[in-house]
Amino acid sequence: MSQLTDAQKTAVIDTLNRIMELELAGVVRYTHYALMVFGFSRIPIVDWMHQNATEGLAHARAAGELVTWLGGHPSLGIGPLLETEKHDIGDILRESLDHEGETLASYYHLLDLVKDRDVRLEEYARDMIVAEISHRDEVDKMLRRPGQTGTYSA
DSSP states (O other): OOOOOHHHHHHHHHHHHHHHHHHHHHHHHHHHHHHTOOSTTHHHHHHHHHHHHHHHHHHHHHHHHHHHHTTOOOOOOOOOOOOOSOOSHHHHHHHHHHHHHHHHHHHHHHHHHHTTTOHHHHHHHHHHHHHHHHHHHHHHHHHSOTTOOSOOOO
16 A cells, blocks of 8 residues: 655656656657667667667656556656767767666656655666666676776766
8 A cells, every 4th residue: 555645646746757758768869879870780789779769668658657547647748858969889878878877866766755655666666777777787888898897987
């Protein structure tokens, strides 16, 4: 049973709408990025980006479902879209890393709002945090030079 006050529920709905907007922005970003990949590694990178766009849409839908389950209205907005005109794979991945960090922060914010108050929302937030961290770590590894250990640094 949820132990959220009306004010907390409003904050949760706002946060879920922000997550939905960020995930939808990710769908647009990855779709755009996939169109701008050229070179020998195009096919596996484009496939990876298409998978991320599909995953982002699933995440946006899940957040929207939670909004309606809580009695809210899903946002029609979309998160920020940045066109840097830089289409080198490294630039694209760095932009992706920044976007994933913003999305991850929103999931952590959601967890803070619902922790010990709503098990379903807490588990959802934790699952999404794990997914976003895994994605961030994958991008980090893609940005490293072959054989480089540690984490990516610009």
